Amino acid sequence: MKGKTIVHLEVGQSASYERTVTETDVVLFGGISGDLNPAHFNETYAKDTMFKGRIVHGMLTASYFSTVLGTQLPGPGTIYLGQELKFTKPVRFQDTIKAVVTVTEVLLEKNMVKLETIAYNQHGDIVVKGLATVMPPK
Numbered sequence: 001m002k003g004k005t006i007v008h009l010e011v012g013q014s015a016s017y018e019r020t021v022t023e024t025d026v027v028l029f030g031g032i033s034g035d036l037n038p039a040h041f042n043e044t045y046a047k048d049t050m051f052k053g054r055i056v057h058g059m060l061t062a063s064y065f066s067t068v069l070g071t072q073l074p075g076p077g078t079i080y081l082g083q084e085l086k087f088t089k090p091v092r093f094q095d096t097i098k099a100v101v102t103v104t105e106v107l108l109e110k111n112m113v114k115l116e117t118i119a120y121n122q123h124g125d126i127v128v129k130g131l132a133t134v135m136p137p138k
Contacts, residue, residue: 001075001076002075002076002077002137003072003073003074003075003076003077003078003136003137004073004074004075004136004137005074005136005137005138006106006108006111006113006136007108009073009074009103009106009113009136010103010106011103011104011105011106012102012103013073013102013103014073014100014101014102014103015068015072015073015100015101016068016098016099016100016101017064017067017068017071017072017098017099018096018097018098018099019064019096019097020094020095020096020097021056021060021061021091021092021093021094021095021096021097022093022094023093025056025060026040026041026056026057026060026093027041029057029059029060029063030057033057033059035057035059037057039051039054039055040054040055040056040057041054042054051090053092054092054093055090055091055092056090056091056092056093056095058085058087058091058128060091061087061091061097061099061119061127061128062083062085062117062119062128062130064097064099064119065083065099065101065117065119065130065132066080067099068099068100068101069101069115069132069134073101073103073115074113074134074136074137075136075137076137077136077137077138078134078135078136078137079134079135080132080134081112081133081134081135082132082133083117083130083131083132083133084130084131084132085117085128085129085130086128086129086130087127087128088125088126088127088128088129089121089125089126089127090127091121091127095121095122095127096121096122097119097120097121097127098119098120099117099118099119100117100118100119100120101115101116101117101132102115102116102118103115104116104131111135111136111138112133112134112135113133113134113135113136114131114132114133115131115132115133115134116129116130116131117129117130117131117132118130
């Protein structure tokens, strides 16, 4: 299985991944990453934060961009070079997140692609936005 090569990519192409974030997702991500911040795991603690309750790891949400990039656009064989991120709203347990990546620039001579990355919740609110730089497969 091989993703799209640079010659098959053009500005405006997009792909997405949608997932409802569960308690299990957060526990697994916390265990794997080592991020056991009580904002994610302790409701008593989290009630006293600016979010007034537990929130999902921002990087778990942002990882859905990697899912799209590595499986759809450009797809298998893609190398992630960089990612700028801005977390704009908290993600809550049981939120359904749609991560969308859209090609914004194709750098043919460098075999690099820049993509806008935006994640929305089920209400259509942007929860994460940024810009990814990748190398598509050769």
